[in-house]
Amino acid sequence: SQQGEEDPQALSIQEGENATMNCSYKTSINNLQWYRQNSGRGLVHLILIRSNEREKHSGRLRVTLDTSKKSSSLLITASRAADTASYFCATRTPSGANSKLTFGKGITLSVRP
Amino acid sequence: DAEITQSPRHKITETGRQVTLACHQTWNHNNMFWYRQDLGHGLRLIHYSYGVQDTNKGEVSDGYSVSRSNTEDLPLTLESAASSQTSVYFCASSAPGTAETQYFGPGTRLLVL
DSSP: OOSOEEEOSEEEEETTSOEEEEEEOSSOOSEEEEEEEOTTSOEEEEEEEETTOSEEEETTEEEEEETTTTEEEEEEOSOOGGGOEEEEEEEEOSSSSSOOEEEOOOEEEEEEO | OOOEEEEOSEEEEOTTOOEEEEEEESSOOSEEEEEEEETTTEEEEEEEEEETTEEEEOTTOTTEEEOOSSSSBOOEEESSOOGGGOEEEEEEEEOSSSSOOOEEOOOEEEEEO
8 A cells, every 4th residue: 555645646837947746644754755757767766854854955856844744745946857757755664674665656747848 | 887677678478477577786785676567556566575585575466476596686476477467567676774765677568468
């Protein structure tokens, strides 16, 4: 069963605009990760935020985490056509040293030139 | 450079045949995972391994098996292929630890006729 649920399912924006994607989850987590998948390719890790962190930045990416609401958001600023991809959130639950990730269904982002 | 590869990249088979998908990583990661990706379902975990001789069932393991005889390889076998197993299959690996970022292979597109 999916732990993370992304919202919206699809997003279309103009190049240069910001893209905000949300993820909600159900149980306590160790960390939450965002991945990107370009068409026909494997997933690539973007950014990780730990349960005791509220915000992290990496280049044009900003991720926030609200553990009280069990939600996270990924903001891509000044979007580019190359950001067109599917984005997945994945949660790691605190069940030992080797726990697995649970992925959401993904958000399809289209950035129009 | 370290990498994770999958073969074949595309496979067409017939119902009832046994099929093996290969996954090979040179990261020297203890953890390896197999997922399937289907429209509307996102990524679902099939099997995973935390080390040599260790294998565990994921949420959609029926009809699949894995074996781990060395660190580098985790082949996925479909015992008797069914049309419901038509999907894109991804292998991933990670190092054990609190972050557990996963590195994905390029995927294998399997069509069962």
